[in-house]
Amino acid sequence: MPKVELARHLYAFFPDLEGKEINVEAGTAAEVVQAMEKLAPGFAFYICDERGELRRHVNLFIEQDTVRDRKHLSDKVGPDTRVYILQALSGG
Amino acid sequence: MSDRLILGTRKGTFILEKKDGRWQHVHRGHGGANIAYAAQDPRTGTIWSMIDHGHWGSKVSHSKDGGKTWEEAGQVKYPEGARHQEFAMSEPPEGEEPPPQKIHDSKVLKLWYVEFGTEDQPGRLYIGTIPGGLFVSDDDGKSWELNRPLWNHESRGGDLFDGKKPTGPTLWFGTPASMGTGEFAPGICSILPNAKDGNHVRLAVGCAGAIETKDGGKTWQGRNKGMIVDFLPNKEPEWGHDIHFMAQCKNDPNHVWHQNHMGVYYSDNGMESWKKVDDTDKGVNFGWPICVDENDGKTAWVVPQVSDQNRVAINEGLFVARTKDGGESWEQLREGLPQEHVFDTVYRHAFHNKEGKLAFGSTNGNLYLSEDSGESWQTLGNNLPPIHSVRFA
Numbered sequence: 001m002p003k004v005e006l007a008r009h010l011y012a013f014f015p016d017l018e019g020k021e022i023n024v025e026a027g028t029a030a031e032v033v034q035a036m037e038k039l040a041p042g043f044a045f046y047i048c049d050e051r052g053e054l055r056r057h058v059n060l061f062i063e064q065d066t067v068r069d070r071k072h073l074s075d076k077v078g079p080d081t082r083v084y085i086l087q088a089l090s091g092g
Numbered sequence: 093m094s095d096r097l098i099l100g101t102r103k104g105t106f107i108l109e110k111k112d113g114r115w116q117h118v119h120r121g122h123g124g125a126n127i128a129y130a131a132q133d134p135r136t137g138t139i140w141s142m143i144d145h146g147h148w149g150s151k152v153s154h155s156k157d158g159g160k161t162w163e164e165a166g167q168v169k170y171p172e173g174a175r176h177q178e179f180a181m182s183e184p185p186e187g188e189e190p191p192p193q194k195i196h197d198s199k200v201l202k203l204w205y206v207e208f209g210t211e212d213q214p215g216r217l218y219i220g221t222i223p224g225g226l227f228v229s230d231d232d233g234k235s236w237e238l239n240r241p242l243w244n245h246e247s248r249g250g251d252l253f254d255g256k257k258p259t260g261p262t263l264w265f266g267t268p269a270s271m272g273t274g275e276f277a278p279g280i281c282s283i284l285p286n287a288k289d290g291n292h293v294r295l296a297v298g299c300a301g302a303i304e305t306k307d308g309g310k311t312w313q314g315r316n317k318g319m320i321v322d323f324l325p326n327k328e329p330e331w332g333h334d335i336h337f338m339a340q341c342k343n344d345p346n347h348v349w350h351q352n353h354m355g356v357y358y359s360d361n362g363m364e365s366w367k368k369v370d371d372t373d374k375g376v377n378f379g380w381p382i383c384v385d386e387n388d389g390k391t392a393w394v395v396p397q398v399s400d401q402n403r404v405a406i407n408e409g410l411f412v413a414r415t416k417d418g419g420e421s422w423e424q425l426r427e428g429l430p431q432e433h434v435f436d437t438v439y440r441h442a443f444h445n446k447e448g449k450l451a452f453g454s455t456n457g458n459l460y461l462s463e464d465s466g467e468s469w470q471t472l473g474n475n476l477p478p479i480h481s482v483r484f485a
Contacts, residue, residue: 009147013148042164045149046145047148049149049199050169050170050199051199056274058147058148087146087147
């Protein structure tokens, strides 16, 4: 199962996730976000807008690579990969 | 309640209360977060805060214990299939057709304003957004619905849902407040329900103008007669007016005022027509916010700035300008306000009045209060974060 690691900032909004190892059933980045939404209701709307697109200043890494399909998050996620959800460094 | 102040700041929601005759900072909420606007529902006492997270999008938060604790409410989302046109800014080469306006799949770019329904509409709330959608809740913010007659208004090109083609170009320009969202989009900056008739609601849209419904949001009519746009070839267009903020007399709502990019406007006939009431000798022309007395519709206050090109206090001294005669004459009120080396800017939502009190906050993090209708002022804070909104409870 892919393992999800989160930016520390997100624990301020979803404190129940802090300190937990998060492993989700997912084959794509979109399924990772859906699984996170089940785990922490409201999570998906922090990461994606109401069209399902990754927000402008959020980054999702699959291992070393940034997600390529920011609109639909169709990028494949392998069974033993790490997925990182971070805020983009886009301002001072 | 005019003994509580709610601030939306660049670094959180701040609550101040007057206790034992002294104003005190009592609660901070949403530490570090950018708050676009915050206000208290006078019917329930719930405080509502519009958070504009840099990374995580706009969120609705509320507090039912006076700002001590906060939780998220129902979130505002554009419905599936919602689309809108972006006004084309570029001029076509001579002899060529104008470029088609860009059509966007709509999403919330900013939650800009929250307002509350009348006493006989329990649970009714309004949120104004960039890109210009009005969202209505009838269950006290648990769920929100886009007002489609306004969204599909002919002045925006009609119903574009689900791929439908526009009936014409949008006449709603963008507001600079949309900068940073990736789009030059309009926004609803003022929402004015008629306290005696919940079906009668007025809105101001930057940059489109004033618009109202008298049938509970089923139909909307533009109300921009008399407004001038100096720099356009057609100086009296039906749409495209940059209203910075609009306010009406609570107990005599035929008296409506707004601070426009082009000056201060007053209507004494319920927005049937507008009259420009500037007084450049007193500095009254450019600015952002405006307040109207709750009982006397001819009394209003503004916080003037030098000009569009130089958005700072005039002659480095801070003053509030007041008229008591419908804009025929203005006076400058300076007692208690700093008069040297002042560069404060007061944003459109950062000035409010209630029960004879007035308060305003600046982008320099200064907060001022008057308890005698503006005659004299006291300082409630310096070195605060940039202040985006100031509202009495």
